Amino acid sequence: MTFINRVSELKILGARPSGLSVIYGRRRVGKTALVKEFARRQKSPDSVYYSQAIEGTEALQIAQLTEDLTGLLPSVPVSSWSELLALLKTVSTKCTLIIDEFPYLLRSNSSLPSRLQKWIDHDRPKNFQLILLGSSQTMMHDIFLNAQSPLFERAGEVMHVQPMQYRYFCQKLGLNPDSLDTYLRFAMVGGIPKYWEFIDKKANIIELADRLYFEVGSRLEYEPERLLKDENIVGDQAKSILELVGRGVNRPSEIASRMGVKQTSLSGPLQLLRDASLIKREIPFGESARTTKRSLYKLHDHCLAFWFGCYSPHRSRWELYTAADKRRIISDHASRMFESDIVALFPHASRYWEPGLEFDGVRYASANGQEIIVSEIKMTKLTARDRDAIAKATEEKFLRSQLSKKFKAKIEVIDLAAGLAAMAKSD
Structure with a gap:
C-alpha cells in the first residue's frame, strides 16, 4: 500500500x-x-x-x-x-x-x-x-x-508516533468520507494504519466485524494480548480493568467494586495502563487534573474499545443475533467513537459532567476564557427542526449546570454530516 x-x-x-x-x-x-x-x-x-x-x-x-x-x-x-x-x-x-x-x-x-x-x-x-x-x-x-x-x-x-486521522483512512482506502458506512468501518479499527490493510471494501459492515473480530482466527482476535505483551504487562488485573472499562465501568470506585479490591490498590495498575496508552483519564471541562476527584477512564483507541466493548461481551452469542442486532451493536460503538473523534478535533475541548447532566463537548470560545461552546454531538442526520429542538434542550440543561455560574455559552449541535465533514478536513 x-x-x-x-x-x-x-x-x-x-x-x-x-x-x-x-x-x-x-x-x-x-x-x-x-x-x-x-x-x-x-x-x-x-x-x-x-x-x-x-x-x-x-x-x-x-x-x-x-x-x-x-x-x-x-x-x-x-x-x-x-x-x-x-x-x-x-x-x-x-x-x-x-x-x-x-x-x-x-x-x-x-x-x-x-x-x-x-x-x-x-x-x-x-x-x-x-x-x-x-x-x-x-x-x-x-x-x-x-x-x-x-x-x-x-x-x-x-x-x-500517534494514530492517523479519519481523512487518511478514507484517502488510503479510497472511501467516501461523507458516508456513514465508511465511518462505521473506521470505528472498528481507528487510526492504526496496519489495521487498514485488513479492511475488505467489498464486505458489508457485519461481514467486516466477523473477519476482524468474531471469526475463529480473526485478524484482531488476540490484539489486546499482543499489546499487553509489548508493554510487559502480566497478570489478570490489567485485563480485568480493560474488560470493565470497555463495558462502560468508567469510575475508579466502580472498577474497584466490581473487582472486589480497594480503590487505592488500583492507582498503580491504572497509571501503568495510562503510560502504555491503553487507557486514558478524562476529567470534566474546567477542572484541574491535579486536584479534581472526578475522573473517568476510557479505552485509548477504537480497536480496543470494540474488542472490549463489543467483541468480548457478545462473542459467545454473536451467531445467535439477528443482522439488525449486530448492526445495532456496531452502530452504538461507532456513536461513542464519533463523539470522541469530534471532541478531539478541538484543542483543549473535553466532556463535562456533574450529577444529573452531562455535555458531549465543551471548549473555550475566546481567549479571555469568559465564554464557552457547548457541543451536542449526534451520529445521525438531523433536520433543521431536530437541531433547533436539541439546541434548546441543551441550552436549558446548561442553565441548570454549574458551568452557567462561571461562563456564558454558545450552543452547537454537530450531526453526522457536519461531523464527517469536519473530520475529513482535519490533520
Whole structure:
C-alpha cells in the first residue's frame, strides 16, 4: 500500500542528519513504515542501514545486527556490545543506522543504555545518525525520558508516533468520507494504519466485524494480548480493568467494586495502563487534573474499545443475533467513537459532567476564557427542526449546570454530516 501522511514526522527526521533520534508508539501505528519511507527519500539510500532487533540471547541479537550492517563494518567476529560499539566508532562515512524494537535488546542486556551513553557522548562519529524505535511505550519512556536513565536527554528528538486521522483512512482506502458506512468501518479499527490493510471494501459492515473480530482466527482476535505483551504487562488485573472499562465501568470506585479490591490498590495498575496508552483519564471541562476527584477512564483507541466493548461481551452469542442486532451493536460503538473523534478535533475541548447532566463537548470560545461552546454531538442526520429542538434542550440543561455560574455559552449541535465533514478536513 502507498505511503501517506507523516509529513511533519519526515521533516523532523530530515532536519537531524546526525545524532540520536528516538521514535516510539504502539504496535502497528506505522513506525517502521515511517523510517523506511525516510530511508527511501535519502539522497543515498544505500547509506541507510535498517536492523530489526530480535527476541533472544545477546549473542543472537548481536549476530543479527552485525549481519544487517554488512558493508558498513569490517568482516570480523563480534561477540559483545563493547566490540560492536568500538567498530561503529571507526565508521568514517556519513550513514544512518535504524534499529527497530530497541527494547528487545535491553531485555537481554540491561547495561546497554550505559554503554550507549558512553558511545554517544565520546565515540559517535560526527556524521553518524542513529534512530531507535520501540513499541513498548513504557520502556521507551523510561529509557529516554526518565531523568534517572543514562540516555536521558541524549536524543535530539523523541517522537511519539500517534494514530492517523479519519481523512487518511478514507484517502488510503479510497472511501467516501461523507458516508456513514465508511465511518462505521473506521470505528472498528481507528487510526492504526496496519489495521487498514485488513479492511475488505467489498464486505458489508457485519461481514467486516466477523473477519476482524468474531471469526475463529480473526485478524484482531488476540490484539489486546499482543499489546499487553509489548508493554510487559502480566497478570489478570490489567485485563480485568480493560474488560470493565470497555463495558462502560468508567469510575475508579466502580472498577474497584466490581473487582472486589480497594480503590487505592488500583492507582498503580491504572497509571501503568495510562503510560502504555491503553487507557486514558478524562476529567470534566474546567477542572484541574491535579486536584479534581472526578475522573473517568476510557479505552485509548477504537480497536480496543470494540474488542472490549463489543467483541468480548457478545462473542459467545454473536451467531445467535439477528443482522439488525449486530448492526445495532456496531452502530452504538461507532456513536461513542464519533463523539470522541469530534471532541478531539478541538484543542483543549473535553466532556463535562456533574450529577444529573452531562455535555458531549465543551471548549473555550475566546481567549479571555469568559465564554464557552457547548457541543451536542449526534451520529445521525438531523433536520433543521431536530437541531433547533436539541439546541434548546441543551441550552436549558446548561442553565441548570454549574458551568452557567462561571461562563456564558454558545450552543452547537454537530450531526453526522457536519461531523464527517469536519473530520475529513482535519490533520
